[in-house]
Amino acid sequence: TRSRRDSTRVTGNAGFMAQVLPLEIIDKCIGSRMWVIMRGDKEIVGTLRGFDDYVNMVLEDVTEYEITAEGKRVTKLDQILLNGNNVALLVPGGDPSQA
Template identity: 70%
Template structure:
């Protein structure tokens, strides 16, 4: 009985997040917020430290945009991560 080798292109979720350190990442939160920033680090609970952050919040009046130098996100509130992602219609102009 032969055993197939694992695909070297397959990454575990935390390995993928680790490869995103220093890169832009789009984070969709469980509430009505989304964040786009540069991932500086994370822990085993996927708490994340981001720099140069733009926060997008859906409100009844429309989309509210807030710029932040740095933010620490609680991993329990993260619904989805998009490596290299930017909000549609937005472009990053790094500092």
């Protein structure tokens, strides 16, 4: 399991300043739809079920969009494990059809 990190830092006379860490934002998205833009020509939309410190992710109810020479290929999957090294961008609640 992931260890929790302290998200509050003391800054001189300014008092307390909340700092939001990227993994905390992803943690709040568990159970929500995510639009994942991968390195290369793939985009994936699914429900985030879990992740680790390397942003490897498990998604369910997945739709994969791939740009090919013939056009766009759409693949439906029940579940997928994504390698965090291939993730370029995460859009919480995002949907490529609305972009």
